[in-house]
Amino acid sequence: MSIMEYNGGSVIAMVGKDCVAIASDLRLGNQALGISSNFQKIFPMTNRIFLGLPGLATDVTTLKETFRYRVNMFTIKEEREIEPETFAHLVSSTLYERRFGPWFIEPVMAGLQKTHDGGYKPYIAATDLIGCLNFAKDFVVAGTASTKLFGVAEGLWEPDLEPEDLFETISQTLLNAVDRDAYSGWGAEVYVLTKDKVIKRTLKGRMD
């Protein structure tokens, strides 16, 4: 049994047309025993950046606080909000600091990056547990159901999906992938980010 599978859980992020979506399941378990169907794994870092943390639950809680601290220090010192690309590098260097005793988390990020002409560009990224960055253009996945998420996402994703369609696509991807994984599921939530608002929806899924 691997430590990454001890608590279970999965996260996915997808790019749409001028929008991004990030979704996760809500299960927290102690190996096969399910404990909570309400364990949050996605956290807002700024109004425009969301961070998903699948993996060991204690590290989920610790890292969420660590990143909150580092982002707050950045915002105060630089007098500006951190951009998604900069935040991704911050995540990468934070994880690599623990190269030889790593955090058991594989972070997934979704956000809207400011462009030089004042617009916003969708941005997603993921890293492995020691900070190797993955700047995919379509979708990124992590967690115990990651292999299943790859499969379904590859089949369902297409470029330039509108926010409502992106929501449907990411929801179906997540629900069907976690149904094939014993350690993920027990509820799901989805965040869709556009330049004016963030919509959080809780999905009704199989509770087995």
Next chain:
Amino acid sequence: MATADGGAYSYSLTVFSPSGKLVQIEHALAAVSSGTTSLGIKASNGIVIATEKKSSSILIDDSMIDKVSVICPNIGIVYSGMGPDFRILVAKARKSAQAYWKIYGEYPSTRILTQEIANIMQQATQSGGVRPYGVSLLVAGWDITRGPSLYQVDPSGSFWAWKASAIGKNMVNAKTFLEKRYNDDISLEDAIHTALLTLKEGFEGHMTEKTIEIGVVTVPSEADLAAGKIEGTGRVKPTFRKLTEEEVRDYLAM
């Protein structure tokens, strides 16, 4: 440190005088004021920083002297005061910029780097066994948040932003000269000319491309910003550069 507690190096050499002054900093400022003049001018589309390169003997190979220094692709600095202290600060500033890059994947903004340098200079006024740095710096850089910015940092560690400033031997006259000639819409070309005229005012000796150094910050064009990194390299296009001797000669001839 001979002993574990620091011994004779455990207390600061910079202590308050009864009038509330830090005399060491006053003396450091005196060292700055006796140094060669440097100046910086912020234009609407860039910044120019310049200094005299005064050698004490004609036998000195002044092509090896580096008074205007690059810290990272978007920031350069010039100084007035003690050369060796400047060298140390340049090394520390470069290291600080790289440390920032290692965490965030991008170079620091001018203000952030200036704060770092200022902190280093302040530490030398409140640490055991060290003296303050005998330089004032003019830090010029461009970043996407604030555009072009020019900061002055003093031996005390205090820093503030300028539209145009001069430091060193001739600073009073130079600043008066700049006050008359500066306006908010000055272009970079005009700023370079004004900088040269200002330097010439207090120049002892013959002003040629070999006796002055000029650094320039240019604002990236729309095309540069849209492109982001340079094709194939993943690196950002530098916004700070030193003018070559040929370019300086051309400006002097105009």
